Amino acid sequence: MAIHFCLGVTLLLSMWATAKCDVPNEAINMECHDRFFVIAVDLAFTGNEPHFEAVDESGVYPITRHRAAQCGYSIGVLPLLGHVELRASYFSCHTENNDDKVFTFNFNLVVANEGKIVSYALSKTCSPSLPWSPREVTCEVNYMEVSVNSEVTCPSETKKEDWNAALKSAYTSATSDWQVMLHGGEEQGMPMNLSEAHKRGYLFDLTDSRLVLRAQYGQPESFSTEVNGVPVEGVHATLFSRQGWVVLMVDLVAACSMHEGSYNDSGYMMWDTPEALHPLMTSQHEAQVKIGVNGELVEEPVAEERGYIVKKQNTIIQISIPYNAEGAIRKSLVSGDLFEFYIFDLYLEQMLFGEDQMDTRLRAHRTLATPLLPRSLFSENRTVPEERVFTVYIGNVPEDVELAAVNLNGQKCNAPFSNESSLTITKVIQPNHNHGYTLKVSMFDPVIRQKFSKEDATMQQTLEINYTLTVLPENEPFYHLASVMAFTDVSPPVFDALCTESGISFKLDHRPFDYLWEITIDSDLLTSELADQHGYIMSNDSNSLLLEVPLLSQGYQYEGFNLKEVIGTFKILIRDPKTSEVQSSSIKTCSFTTTELVVCSTDGRMTVVADLALAIPNGGNPARTNLRDKYCGPKETDGSRALFSFSLNSCGSTVKLGKEYVTYENEIFYSKKLRALKNPADPSNDIDRVMIQCTYPLSGLFRLFSVYKFESDKAGFGRIVHSAHSTEGLLSPTMEPTTVFQTPVYTTRRSRRPVSMRPGYQPPVKYIKVSSFLRNLPKKGAKGQLQIKLNPFISL
Ligand SMILES: *[C@@H]1O[C@H](CO)[C@@H](O)[C@H](O)[C@H]1NC(C)=O
Ligand SMILES: *[C@@H]1O[C@H](CO)[C@@H](O)[C@H](O)[C@H]1NC(C)=O
Ligand SMILES: *[C@@H]1O[C@H](CO)[C@@H](O)[C@H](O)[C@H]1NC(C)=O
Ligand SMILES: *[C@@H]1O[C@H](CO)[C@@H](O)[C@H](O)[C@H]1NC(C)=O
Ligand SMILES: *[C@@H]1O[C@H](CO)[C@@H](O)[C@H](O)[C@H]1NC(C)=O
Ligand SMILES: *[C@@H]1O[C@H](CO)[C@@H](O)[C@H](O)[C@H]1NC(C)=O
Numbered sequence: 001m002a003i004h005f006c007l008g009v010t011l012l013l014s015m016w017a018t019a020k021c022d023v024p025n026e027a028i029n030m031e032c033h034d035r036f037f038v039i040a041v042d043l044a045f046t047g048n049e050p051h052f053e054a055v056d057e058s059g060v061y062p063i064t065r066h067r068a069a070q071c072g073y074s075i076g077v078l079p080l081l082g083h084v085e086l087r088a089s090y091f092s093c094h095t096e097n098n099d100d101k102v103f104t105f106n107f108n109l110v111v112a113n114e115g116k117i118v119s120y121a122l123s124k125t126c127s128p129s130l131p132w133s134p135r136e137v138t139c140e141v142n143y144m145e146v147s148v149n150s151e152v153t154c155p156s157e158t159k160k161e162d163w164n165a166a167l168k169s170a171y172t173s174a175t176s177d178w179q180v181m182l183h184g185g186e187e188q189g190m191p192m193n194l195s196e197a198h199k200r201g202y203l204f205d206l207t208d209s210r211l212v213l214r215a216q217y218g219q220p221e222s223f224s225t226e227v228n229g230v231p232v233e234g235v236h237a238t239l240f241s242r243q244g245w246v247v248l249m250v251d252l253v254a255a256c257s258m259h260e261g262s263y264n265d266s267g268y269m270m271w272d273t274p275e276a277l278h279p280l281m282t283s284q285h286e287a288q289v290k291i292g293v294n295g296e297l298v299e300e301p302v303a304e305e306r307g308y309i310v311k312k313q314n315t316i317i318q319i320s321i322p323y324n325a326e327g328a329i330r331k332s333l334v335s336g337d338l339f340e341f342y343i344f345d346l347y348l349e350q351m352l353f354g355e356d357q358m359d360t361r362l363r364a365h366r367t368l369a370t371p372l373l374p375r376s377l378f379s380e381n382r383t384v385p386e387e388r389v390f391t392v393y394i395g396n397v398p399e400d401v402e403l404a405a406v407n408l409n410g411q412k413c414n415a416p417f418s419n420e421s422s423l424t425i426t427k428v429i430q431p432n433h434n435h436g437y438t439l440k441v442s443m444f445d446p447v448i449r450q451k452f453s454k455e456d457a458t459m460q461q462t463l464e465i466n467y468t469l470t471v472l473p474e475n476e477p478f479y480h481l482a483s484v485m486a487f488t489d490v491s492p493p494v495f496d497a498l499c500t501e502s503g504i505s506f507k508l509d510h511r512p513f514d515y516l517w518e519i520t521i522d523s524d525l526l527t528s529e530l531a532d533q534h535g536y537i538m539s540n541d542s543n544s545l546l547l548e549v550p551l552l553s554q555g556y557q558y559e560g561f562n563l564k565e566v567i568g569t570f571k572i573l574i575r576d577p578k579t580s581e582v583q584s585s586s587i588k589t590c591s592f593t594t595t596e597l598v599v600c601s602t603d604g605r606m607t608v609v610a611d612l613a614l615a616i617p618n619g620g621n622p623a624r625t626n627l628r629d630k631y632c633g634p635k636e637t638d639g640s641r642a643l644f645s646f647s648l649n650s651c652g653s654t655v656k657l658g659k660e661y662v663t664y665e666n667e668i669f670y671s672k673k674l675r676a677l678k679n680p681a682d683p684s685n686d687i688d689r690v691m692i693q694c695t696y697p698l699s700g701l702f703r704l705f706s707v708y709k710f711e712s713d714k715a716g717f718g719r720i721v722h723s724a725h726s727t728e729g730l731l732s733p734t735m736e737p738t739t740v741f742q743t744p745v746y747t748t749r750r751s752r753r754p755v756s757m758r759p760g761y762q763p764p765v766k767y768i769k770v771s772s773f774l775r776n777l778p779k780k781g782a783k784g785q786l787q788i789k790l791n792p793f794i795s796l
Pocket of ligand 3: 417418424425426
């Protein structure tokens with residue numbers, strides 16, 4: 001006998017144009033479990049509101065919420081898992097049941113696809129391997145179901161009054177049809193026929209060998225009790241039929257723990273169920289409990305490994321599951337700070353052992369959720385000071401959280417992070433589905449806050465990070481703060497200096513904080529313009545600064561003049577840019593050998609080393625030379641050279657005054673007598689005339705003709721004019737000294753600074769920097785020895 005009461009609704013589906021096609025394999029998963037079908041469909045495929053329709057030979061039945069509870073279907077949309085799940089009991093209304101052994105579920109999946117409703121016809125057949133127990137109770141999320149073996153209908157024990165009441169009714173009932181009496185409401189229930197019971201939400205079915213009752217929770221006729229503090233809901237129906245003088249009577253009872261689950265401070269989700277849920281559902285010996293997740297029980301060792309605990313306390317079975325046990329689903333949530341919760345789809349079997357092998361198998365599905373648990377991220381200072389890079393790690397970031405932006409000292413950088421600046425951010429995958437991010441930023445990046453302390457020669461560098469992280473998929477942001485600080489020892493830069501043949505070479509390796517100082521020569525800031533003006537050769541790249549200072553270029557100080565050497569000192573000053581205070585200096589003193597030089601000092605002295613090889617006869621002694629004033633002889637001589645040092649206004653010097661310059665001139669003679677013997681008109685006369693000159697710009701002179709004191713703010717510009725060397729450099733016989741001092745710049749530029757001029761050279765406006773000449777002069781005889789033909793502004 002089959003009882004079907006689920007056929008009442010006729011459906012008008014013809015309004016929808018439906019196309020039947022195949023669901024892609026990867027979008028659907030249909031499984032056979034012990035007691036139900038599981039159909040899981042990808043939400044990406046179904047959209048958010050998929051519908052199912054059960055199909056049997058009598059028609060198509062949309063699985064609505066109400067029908068689901070009555071007919072044995074449970075539908076759950078699980079966005080966290082990305083699918084919708086339909087569980088259908090093997091005894092569900094429209095499942096084809098073949099001898100309680102083979103079950104076929106035909107259904108339609110109805111989804112909206114680009115505005116059109118599309119229906120997919122699907123089918124699944126299962127033959128559960130687990131044999132049916134005499135009594136099977138299912139506590140689904142939305143209904144209770146009990147099925148009993150219809151061949152064994154002798155209840156072992158029941159409440160006497162219930163039984164008697166049912167019996168009485170059976171006898172008084174005029175009909176042989178099945179009647180049902182529901183126990184549990186306030187009053188003793190009246191017997192009703194099955195269609196009446198169905199109207200009230202109770203579904204009875206008789207399969208080949210089993211009698212099934214299903215009801216949703218919260219029915220008026222269901223009973224609710226508490227067993228040692230654990231709420232229990234159940235339904236108890238007595239089904240009877242009078243056939244002649246025999247009354248057939250079956251007790252159907254299903255009872256489920258309604259415990260909502262709890263969470264304890266040690267991180268366990270707990271769920272309680274009484275050992276005996278109802279007087280008709282007790283066990284002769286200890287109930288056996290198995291637990292699992294997502295509709296699948298696991299064996300004891302697996303359960304143990306996952307940390308599931310089953311305890312019996314005071315007739316209550318307590319199940320404890322670590323909140324993050326395998327099978328739990330976790331989700332992040334922002335509520336000011338970051339929180340998370342875990343959901344666990346508990347599946348449980350409780351075996352109750354009755355007399356005469358009248359065993360009861362109870363299967364329960366319960367969804368347990370933890371409260372919102374604070375989830376804290378941590379940040380760690382992983383800076384290695386020597387690297388001069390701040391390294392900060394932010395960890396314990398859950399899977400569904402992503403770094404969206406970082407704010408460094410108020411400056412925002414959004415994802416995706418490129419490695420353009422000195423900032424790099426690297427994602428680090430950690431076990432347990434966590435990850436972290438390593439942020440690196442140079443301590444000298446402009447974004448770093450720096451505080452310089454002169455007293456301790458340290459720089460305090462601070463980086464405050466405000467991380468913006470977002471929870472996916474909602475993109476809800478929250479913030480995490482970290483701050484790191486470093487102290488770096490900083491000292492003014494120090495140049496490496498090296499004496500070369502032609503000058504002094506300075507080298508400075510750049511450090512990131514060298515901008516704290518400025519480099520000056522005397523009081524002038526070192527720039528490439530200044531270097532050009534003074535005749536220094538400067539090259540500067542990102543690694544180092546190279547400055548070559550040729551001897552006699554501006555800025556040298558000299559001492560110890562003699563014929564063998566001149567000792568030159570060059571000084572680079574490191575100043576505080578704000579106060580211009582000198583913080584340190586790099587000083588180098590080198591000794592140079594020279595053939596000739598003229599130094600015109602600011603205090604009015606001319607110092608000359610002159611090569612007289614051509615000015616004296618063979619075998620002549622340079623010691624016998626003198627200036628125009630014959631009493632002015634050399635201070636020092638060697639085989640061919642003589643050193644003179646005299647006041648500009650003495651020794652018979654002549655003064656020639658131009659518009660802007662004044663030139664003091666003298667001459668070195670070997671012997672006036674010898675000179676007189678020679679015919680000056682004779683072109684073969686190769687006796688060299690050696691003119692020596694110092695030219696000063698008038699603007700720089702304080703006292704011009706004072707006998708007592710000469711004072712110039714600039715050193716003079718000196719020269720030795722050898723008549724014999726007429727082809728060399730400036731020493732042209734056609735160039736009169738007056739011409740030279742009147743317009744020295746013009747003359748020398750036009751006539752003496754030809755093609756070899758360095759590009760970008762800017763000649764000074766007022767007077768010639770001799771250093772520039774030096775470089776461009778033809779270097780006759782400059783083999784390995786510095787030959788100074790012209791002479792710079794030298795202050796002694
Ligand atoms: C069941 O009982 C209701 C009311 O008690 C009655 O109206 C209905 O006709 C009965 N149905 C059958 C099939 O006996
Ligand atoms: C939480 O439950 C577990 C497992 O039952 C137990 O070991 C632990 O002691 C409980 N912690 C607290 C604080 O109750
Ligand atoms: C940035 O640099 C890190 C480490 O060098 C590297 O792993 C990452 O791939 C780089 N990212 C980009 C966008 O170049
Ligand atoms: C971090 O950044 C967010 C967004 O820019 C801001 O609302 C928040 O106040 C910042 N936190 C701190 C401490 O600066
Ligand atoms: C971070 O690490 C660096 C290097 O180990 C250290 O100098 C600094 O004091 C640490 N702490 C903070 C808060 O930055
Ligand atoms: C040299 O170059 C660096 C950058 O590479 C710059 O910071 C510095 O000011 C330069 N120095 C001079 C003297 O030009």
